[in-house]
Amino acid sequence: MRTFVLWARKAKTTANFSLDDLPGSGRMDLVCRCISNALCTSDHLRKDTRIYVILEGPPTPPITLLFDGGLLQQLDFDERSIAQHIQNALRGKTMLGVTVQKKSFERLIQELATTSQLIYLHEKGEDLRLAPFHENTTFLFGDFLGLPAKTELFLERLHAKQISLGPKSLFASHCVTLVHNELDRRYSFK
């Protein structure tokens, strides 16, 4: 199981956001791109992958969404369609494979740490291509705001490992694609 966790620190915690202005909804567009890149290839859904998104924006943070590729029957992969799924979920109209919980980033991470290795991105971390890790790993990403220092300390206490992806600062959505490619190369057969 590949697990991604995106901490979206400004993303709205209400269905009352505009599908015509996802950037203005606390960068909900970035959330949608991460979900799309985590779960969709050009010919199938990634059944071995799930992505949690902790929405931390107003008015009632935190809310944790889970999109589970093992349960989803289908997923349109454009931003607006995924935002519509998020909106439906926040209104209580979830579909199989999508759940909503009132759970904080810290609590979620503590739970995931009991069953999988934690990895988060850091420019001073070990190179993704060289770092040893199992396919059953949880990869943590901050949004455009990154992770605060106290969260990095929290992750250190959980023995989370730091990895780097390359010399450029990338969007979380790009990072998801790069991590998948590395895992595909190590563990997948077409």
Next chain:
Amino acid sequence: MRTFVLWARKAKTTANFSLDDLPGSGRMDLVCRCISNALCTSDHLRKDTRIYVILEGPPTPPITLLFDGGLLQQLDFDERSIAQHIQNALRGKTMLGVTVQKKSFERLIQELATTSQLIYLHEKGEDLRLAPFHENTTFLFGDFLGLPAKTELFLERLHAKQISLGPKSLFASHCVTLVHNELDRRYSFK
């Protein structure tokens, strides 16, 4: 100069498409994601990169768009904002860094072949991580329909090189991210 070329074989060649239904506009969402991934990192525009998109859908194909990172002053990176730029360009309201030409895929490729190495993705190609290529390279991508056989023959005659990115079939937008990462690792310093 990094050059990407996306051949969008169904994308509409009119500004008369709905921003609320980019998938229904010949997968214009995929076009927008490719442009975003080609030109945007989390903290800057890629000034060394340009992306051509050949729109080949109805009603008046082909139309070739160019988004040139060296000239663009800014670019919002969500799908809807980029689609709005495409719509404006197709209405003749271009901005600095965006041009529209009545040019076919074949003619564009022939022109680019005179100044840069051509590379296109093929599952039987050499691994991206091992293949030798210069930063001044043109990378060609098909959309969800791929490239037709006669186009592959055309590319062979131009000595285009085939590379593969990994064991999974990916979206063109994912491929752009993976190619950039490889080039960043070889040629960039933060």
